[in-house]
Each structure stands twice: as structure tokens, then as C-alpha cells.
Amino acid sequence: MDFKLSYSTEQEEFRKEVRDWLQANIPEDMRSPVDRLDLTDELYKFWRDMHMQLAAKGWLFPTYPTEYGGGGLSGEYETIILEEFERARVVRTFTNSYIFPTLLVWGTEEQKQKFLKPLLTAEKIAFQNFTEPNAGSDLASLQSKAVRDGDDWIITGQKTFISGHGDVDLLFGPIVTDEDAPRHRNLGYFLVPSPSPGLELQRLNLLTGHDQSFIFMDNVRVPGDHLIGDDHQGWQVTQTTLEIEHGGxxxxxxxxxxxxxxxxxxxxxxxxxxxxxxxxxxxxxxxxxxxxxxxxxxxxxxxxxxxxxxxxxxxxxxxxxxxxxxxxxxxxxxxxxxxxxxxxxxxxxxxxxxxxxxxxxxxxxxxxxxxxxxxxxxxxxxxxxxxxxxxxxxxxxxxxxxxxxxx
Ligand SMILES: Cc1cc2nc3c(=O)[nH]c(=O)nc-3n(C[C@H](O)[C@H](O)[C@H](O)COP(=O)(O)OP(=O)(O)OC[C@H]3O[C@@H](n4cnc5c(N)ncnc54)[C@H](O)[C@@H]3O)c2cc1C
Known part of the structure; x- marks a missing residue:
């Protein structure tokens, strides 16, 4: 069996268009450093802007729907684009993309417009806010709590090992909403806005590079529309994120x-x-x-x-x-x-x-x-x-x- 991918003439023309554009628009000294975590402030700023340009062309997240800021292209085009991105040493996107499928499956139309679109257009950045000091592999043991206050939620707790370079706009993940409910049925899935009063990020100093943080949440107020799914559905919503993260x-x-x-x-x-x-x-x-x-x-x-x-x-x-x-x-x-x-x-x-x-x-x-x-x-x-x-x-x-x- 021949596993080699083959492309149509039209797709090869598209490849040339991508290659030529990247060549013309990314100066040699702005390409990804060998250690992709060694990003200077200058490189970070360049790539924040470049990601928006790539998103506007539909190349940053090619297969996501155009109505939410994606490229509306097929998987073949994603393969071509990624190959050319590798060749041109494009710095990968700063957002954690596992949130996209999660919002597509579980978000309301309003939530897709409000949260998914600015992420797919690279204007905003999201990090994955799952792991806690006592909840890693056994994620359902997490202890951060969300308490209702009118239409809002007040969140308190600590997360750790949260990956992401630079600024963040949304921290997505499960939080306990009902301490009396059974395990797996006691969670909501929140997008915590950042910055917020009571929210603090502290960088971790790891052997792998400095791309992980502690997150401290002390009575952080989160608007009701930042809950994805209902207030006891967080475990199912989390599973969609994990299905993708686990290689799905x-x-x-x-x-x-x-x-x-x-x-x-x-x-x-x-x-x-x-x-x-x-x-x-x-x-x-x-x-x-x-x-x-x-x-x-x-x-x-x-x-x-x-x-x-x-x-x-x-x-x-x-x-x-x-x-x-x-x-x-x-x-x-x-x-x-x-x-x-x-x-x-x-x-x-x-x-x-x-x-x-x-x-x-x-x-x-x-x-x-x-x-x-x-x-x-x-x-x-x-x-x-x-x-x-x-x-x-x-x-x-x-x-x-x-x-x-x-x-
Ligand atoms: C570089 C890096 C980036 C990360 N980025 C993020 C991020 O962006 N967001 C986020 O939320 N988290 C992130 N994490 C955290 C990561 O998800 C956890 O480290 C992981 O889930 C394991 O949890 P733990 O470290 O608490 O280890 P533990 O769960 O305490 O596991 C310790 C050991 O026990 C083993 N073990 C545990 N349970 C079982 C079992 N049932 N059967 C057999 N063996 C078992 C594990 O395999 C492991 O070897 C990151 C971690 C690293 C190192």
C-alpha cells in the first residue's frame, strides 16, 4: 500500500501561494527559534500580529467554519498549510486549540460568536485550566469551587502546570459547582476571563522551559454566560476537550x-x-x-x-x-x-x-x-x-x- 499523500493541481497551486506568501512576509530573523519557548518580546509581538494575518487568510485554523473565523477548508488544505508552516518555521499559535471543538459541540450560538470567533481570528488567547495540585491524572478530584451570585459565579481555587506563553484572555476548564452532587456530576465548565480581580498567574520554573504557570483564583467573578453546558454537565464538556487532547x-x-x-x-x-x-x-x-x-x-x-x-x-x-x-x-x-x-x-x-x-x-x-x-x-x-x-x-x-x- 502506498501511504504517500498526493495532491491535485489546484492544491499544488495553493501550496505555492502559501509558500510564496510566507517567504515574502516572514523575515528570516523572525522565524521560530530552535527552542520554540525562547521567544523574545519582539518575536512574540510579531507573531501575535502575524497569526491575525494568517487567520484572516483562513490559514491559521483552516478547517473551522468561516462564520466563526475559521478557514472553511478541507483536511487536505490543512495538511498543505502545516507542511508549509513547518518549512517556513512559523511559530505555532499561542492559544490552546482544544477549546475550539469543545465550543463547537457544547457552546450556544451566542457563545460561539462571543468566544470562539475571537479565538479563531487570533485576537484572543485561551489556556487550558484543568490540573490542580491534588488533581492531575485523577482530574475528577479537583477542588476549585464556583458559587452562584445572581447571574454570576464566584470562583475560588488553585490550578497548576497551565501552559501558555504571554497574555491570556480566557482560562477554560472544569470547576466544582455542587459539592453535594456525586463525582462527575458536580462540575461546570467555565471560561474564566483574564485579567480579572482576584486572578493571579505565577510562572513555574521548569526544566522544559518557562511556559507553565500556577493560577490562583480568589473570589473571581465570572459572568453567567461564561459557563459552557449546564452547571452539572462540566465532566461531559471536559471529555470533549480531552478527547482531542488525547490525540483524537x-x-x-x-x-x-x-x-x-x-x-x-x-x-x-x-x-x-x-x-x-x-x-x-x-x-x-x-x-x-x-x-x-x-x-x-x-x-x-x-x-x-x-x-x-x-x-x-x-x-x-x-x-x-x-x-x-x-x-x-x-x-x-x-x-x-x-x-x-x-x-x-x-x-x-x-x-x-x-x-x-x-x-x-x-x-x-x-x-x-x-x-x-x-x-x-x-x-x-x-x-x-x-x-x-x-x-x-x-x-x-x-x-x-x-x-x-x-x-
Ligand atoms: C509540560 C507540561 C504542560 C502541562 N500543561 C498543562 C495545561 O496546559 N493545562 C493543564 O490543566 N495541565 C497541564 N499539565 C498538567 C498535566 O496534565 C498533569 O501533569 C498530568 O495530568 C499528570 O498529573 P500529575 O502531574 O498530577 O501526576 P499524577 O496524576 O500524580 O501521576 C503521577 C504518576 O502516577 C501515574 N498514574 C496516575 N494514575 C494512574 C493510574 N490510574 N494507573 C496507572 N498509573 C497512574 C501517572 O502515569 C504518573 O506517572 C502540564 C504538565 C506538564 C508537565
């Missing part, structure tokens, strides 16, 4: 830059006059890395196309996520075997191969095993959905399976 939408163009660099290093670096790849042990190691990476690519693309085709999915999302998290750690080990200490030289080191990308990979492959459900949690979900666990579950509602427009 796949990836349109899953490029593996670390693998590309590793292959090039093995082929071009010489030791005792011979390329490293001439060493049979290192050649085996490189091939293991290649096979893992390509298996992951196929899972990600399969899910993307199943999602676009609105096919019923079960374990597929978590399989994609679990495999990705595990193989990246294996390939980081292999990079150390092939590159040795050079894989640990940071972006500031002149002798670091590929500008320090392998070192960024060493860190991100480890911390990447945690967000959006750990490896173990993905296996728990797969087992439940394959019917070999003490509990059974089905995939949550997504735009793909509920039939709303915009996948």
Missing part, C-alpha cells in the same frame, strides 16, 4: 524534525574517516528510531483522516498519544547513543549540532510524557475502550461524531 483529532502533518536531524547526523558525521552510519550497531539504532517515528506518523495521520471522515473512533486517540510519548523518549535515548555528548549541547553552544535542537528534544521528550494524560493513563483509556478493563467507556462527543460543521 490526529495531526495533519506530523513532521519529526528530531528524526530528520538524527538521520542526517548519522550519515554526514564521520569517525575515523567513516560515516557513523557505517557502524552496524549505530545503523540498527538509527533504523529503530526511523521505524518508531514513522509508526507514530501513521497513527497521527490515520486519526486525522478518520476524524475528517467522521468515523467512529475508540482507542485510536490514546494509542496515538501513548505511542508518541513513549517513542520520543526512546528516540532521545537513541540520539544520545548516536550523537554522544553533542546531543546535550544547548542552543548557546557553537558546537551544538542543528543549533541545539537535539538538546531541546532531550528535555521536551521527558516532560512531554506528562501533559494531556500520561502514558499510563492513555493505556487505561485504551483498555476501557477495548473492553479489557473493569470499567468500559466510549469516546466522548466531538464535532466529528456529532455532525456539527467544522472538523
Amino acid at each position: 483529532r490526529g495531526i495533519a502533518f506530523p513532521r519529526d524534525e528530531a528524526l530528520e536531524n538524527l538521520m542526517e547526523y548519522a550519515n554526514k558525521t564521520t569517525r575515523n574517516g567513516k560515516p557513523l552510519s557505517a557502524d552496524p550497531v549505530l545503523a540498527q539504532t538509527a533504523m529503530d528510531a526511523y521505524i518508531d517515528s514513522h509508526t507514530s506518523t501513521l497513527f497521527a495521520q490515520r486519526n486525522f483522516w478518520m476524524y475528517q471522515a467522521r468515523q467512529e473512533m475508540t482507542y485510536h486517540g490514546s494509542q496515538n498519544s501513548m505511542f508518541l510519548k513513549e517513542f520520543r523518549i526512546r528516540n532521545a535515548d537513541r540520539a544520545r547513543d548516536i550523537m554522544g555528548m553533542y546531543s546535550l549541547l544547548g542552543v548557546q553552544e557553537p558546537r551544538a549540532p542543528f543549533g541545539g535542537q537535539p538538546e531541546v528534544y532531550q528535555r521536551s521528550s521527558l516532560t512531554g510524557a506528562h501533559p494531556g494524560g500520561t502514558v499510563e493513563i492513555q493505556k487505561v483509556i485504551m483498555a476501557r475502550r477495548m473492553g479489557i478493563s473493569r470499567t468500559r467507556e466510549r469516546a466522548a462527543a466531538t464535532p466529528s461524531t456529532t455532525g456539527v460543521s467544522g472538523v
Whole structure:
């Protein structure tokens, strides 16, 4: 079977249009740094504006409906755009896009216009406000509380590990609305506006880079229309966000830059006059890395196309996520075997191969095993959905399976 994607003449013309536009409008020194978290204020400002320009062209979120600020394009176009974005080192959007499918499924028309549109046009930014100090994998143990006050809600609690660079306008996630109700039926799903009186973000200092924050909420007043779904439906709404985060939408163009660099290093670096790849042990190691990476690519693309085709999915999302998290750690080990200490030289080191990308990979492959459900949690979900666990579950509602427009 040939897995290579092929494109029509019209699509190839579109690719050229995207490539030429990016070439003309993104100066070389404004492209993504090797460590994508090393964004200067100047780069951040440039990309905030650039994202709005890309959204206006329909390229930032290509498959979302035009009436809510998306591109109204098909999945093929998303693949082309992402490929060109990778080539041009476009800085990825600052908003957490898992909120889009959630709003499409659960938001009212007014909420889609009010919240989804400014996010899809990149005027506003949302972060995912889920994890608490005592609620990570076991998210339903969360303790932040929302109490009604007239039409508003007053929210108090603490969140942690909340990812996002720079400013934020909306923090989305579940909060306890009814302490007497049973677990999973005691939550609402809120968009907490930021800044708000009583709301504080404090940056976390992590090995992975400084892109996570604590969120403290002390009697934060949130208007009633910022509740998505009803005040006891938060767990179901949360499941839609998690279905996407766990890999359920796949990836349109899953490029593996670390693998590309590793292959090039093995082929071009010489030791005792011979390329490293001439060493049979290192050649085996490189091939293991290649096979893992390509298996992951196929899972990600399969899910993307199943999602676009609105096919019923079960374990597929978590399989994609679990495999990705595990193989990246294996390939980081292999990079150390092939590159040795050079894989640990940071972006500031002149002798670091590929500008320090392998070192960024060493860190991100480890911390990447945690967000959006750990490896173990993905296996728990797969087992439940394959019917070999003490509990059974089905995939949550997504735009793909509920039939709303915009996948
Ligand atoms: C870089 C990074 C970015 C993040 N971004 C966000 C964000 O934007 N928004 C947000 O809300 N959160 C974010 N998180 C938090 C992330 O979702 C949690 O770290 C994750 O859910 C795990 O929770 P925990 O850290 O409390 O670990 P725990 O839940 O305490 O787990 C500890 C260990 O126990 C294992 N374990 C737990 N339960 C089981 C089980 N039932 N069976 C088998 N093993 C189990 C886990 O796999 C893990 O190895 C981020 C985390 C990181 C590291």
C-alpha cells in the first residue's frame, strides 16, 4: 500500500501561494527559534500580529467554519498549510486549540460568536485550566469551587502546570459547582476571563522551559454566560476537550524534525574517516528510531483522516498519544547513543549540532510524557475502550461524531 499523500493541481497551486506568501512576509530573523519557548518580546509581538494575518487568510485554523473565523477548508488544505508552516518555521499559535471543538459541540450560538470567533481570528488567547495540585491524572478530584451570585459565579481555587506563553484572555476548564452532587456530576465548565480581580498567574520554573504557570483564583467573578453546558454537565464538556487532547483529532502533518536531524547526523558525521552510519550497531539504532517515528506518523495521520471522515473512533486517540510519548523518549535515548555528548549541547553552544535542537528534544521528550494524560493513563483509556478493563467507556462527543460543521 502506498501511504504517500498526493495532491491535485489546484492544491499544488495553493501550496505555492502559501509558500510564496510566507517567504515574502516572514523575515528570516523572525522565524521560530530552535527552542520554540525562547521567544523574545519582539518575536512574540510579531507573531501575535502575524497569526491575525494568517487567520484572516483562513490559514491559521483552516478547517473551522468561516462564520466563526475559521478557514472553511478541507483536511487536505490543512495538511498543505502545516507542511508549509513547518518549512517556513512559523511559530505555532499561542492559544490552546482544544477549546475550539469543545465550543463547537457544547457552546450556544451566542457563545460561539462571543468566544470562539475571537479565538479563531487570533485576537484572543485561551489556556487550558484543568490540573490542580491534588488533581492531575485523577482530574475528577479537583477542588476549585464556583458559587452562584445572581447571574454570576464566584470562583475560588488553585490550578497548576497551565501552559501558555504571554497574555491570556480566557482560562477554560472544569470547576466544582455542587459539592453535594456525586463525582462527575458536580462540575461546570467555565471560561474564566483574564485579567480579572482576584486572578493571579505565577510562572513555574521548569526544566522544559518557562511556559507553565500556577493560577490562583480568589473570589473571581465570572459572568453567567461564561459557563459552557449546564452547571452539572462540566465532566461531559471536559471529555470533549480531552478527547482531542488525547490525540483524537490526529495531526495533519506530523513532521519529526528530531528524526530528520538524527538521520542526517548519522550519515554526514564521520569517525575515523567513516560515516557513523557505517557502524552496524549505530545503523540498527538509527533504523529503530526511523521505524518508531514513522509508526507514530501513521497513527497521527490515520486519526486525522478518520476524524475528517467522521468515523467512529475508540482507542485510536490514546494509542496515538501513548505511542508518541513513549517513542520520543526512546528516540532521545537513541540520539544520545548516536550523537554522544553533542546531543546535550544547548542552543548557546557553537558546537551544538542543528543549533541545539537535539538538546531541546532531550528535555521536551521527558516532560512531554506528562501533559494531556500520561502514558499510563492513555493505556487505561485504551483498555476501557477495548473492553479489557473493569470499567468500559466510549469516546466522548466531538464535532466529528456529532455532525456539527467544522472538523
Ligand atoms: C509540560 C507540561 C504542560 C502541562 N500543561 C498543562 C495545561 O496546559 N493545562 C493543564 O490543566 N495541565 C497541564 N499539565 C498538567 C498535566 O496534565 C498533569 O501533569 C498530568 O495530568 C499528570 O498529573 P500529575 O502531574 O498530577 O501526576 P499524577 O496524576 O500524580 O501521576 C503521577 C504518576 O502516577 C501515574 N498514574 C496516575 N494514575 C494512574 C493510574 N490510574 N494507573 C496507572 N498509573 C497512574 C501517572 O502515569 C504518573 O506517572 C502540564 C504538565 C506538564 C508537565
